[in-house]
């Protein structure tokens with residue numbers, strides 16, 4: 508462990524937590540939510556000023572494992588978790604990642620919002636990201652002795668608040684280990700405002716931003732790509748503060764995407780062909796009534812409307828038999844006709 512090795516601090520562990528640290532008031536967004544962004548309401552927090560949680564739609568929530576399951580706010584209503592639904596996301600080798608999902612199951616129905624799309628391809632260095640979290644905000648600015656010179660640090664406020672910010676991915680495919688959790692992450696750095704590497708609303712995550720969302724815009728569509736899990740600073744920087752060069756680690760959700768879909772999406776929205784007919788999900792597979800349908804198989808004759816369908820089928824068979832019967836009867840009469848015809852002259 509040299510000086511270059513950063514201290515990794517889980518953001519969300521501390522009981523007091525402020526959201527997203529900006530280097531300057533000039534870089535703070537002037538709007539309370541990003542313009543044209545459809546998933547602002549999906550990022551929420553644990554009850555009792557807790558860290559951040561993302562609502563995925565269809566009754567499921569996603570957060571950091573070290574944040575944990577709990578009651579969350581959606582549409583100003585408290586939604587309770589189903590205690591048995593807790594599921595920690597896993598790495599290929601079976602170890603636990605710092606990400607978990609749980610289902611909401613209280614007296615209140617969770618909102619019937621469209622499902623959040625999860626990015627397929629990992630964020631690349633240089634890609635711009637949008638951050639939303641409930642962490643601490645900037646308090647006092649203090650000076651400290653850095654490696655080579657005196658530097659500034661931004662102390663974290665006592666209370667968190669919901670903020671949005673921007674940053675740019677500096678590296679991907681970085682595994683972060685914290686106690687028994689091992690997480691595949693991508694990283695972005697806190698650059699000095701208006702420096703070459705800084706984005707317009709550059710910010711660093713702080714305590715409470717854990718479980719917050721990192722979004723990317725690809726082909727004009729916003730997708731969820733990451734889940735903020737930890738921050739890393741240098742050994743000399745003060746505690747409970749951010750300084751330039753600090754890094755935020757976000758769990759790379761593209762890496763855990765299949766598992767998230769498997770646990771949170773119904774068969775008709777899980778991007779797989781569940782019944783082997785080469786047709787995938789609603790509306791491509793005609794066996795799907797909606798994206799909430801839990802079965803891709805065609806409903807006839809074994810689906811939910813089986814009795815009615817069976818009735819219609821029976822009626823159809825009876826009609827066919829009736830028609831065939833009438834035909835046979837007529838044919839028999841037709842066959843008899845010539846005999847009678849031949850007999851007619853005999854009557855003469």
Ligand SMILES: [Ca+2]
Pocket residue numbers: 773774775776777778779780781787788803
């Ligand atoms: Ca499917």
Ligand SMILES: [Ca+2]
Pocket residue numbers: 779780781782783784785786787788792803
């Ligand atoms: Ca299918």
Ligand SMILES: [Ca+2]
Pocket residue numbers: 782784786792793794795803804805
């Ligand atoms: Ca089907």
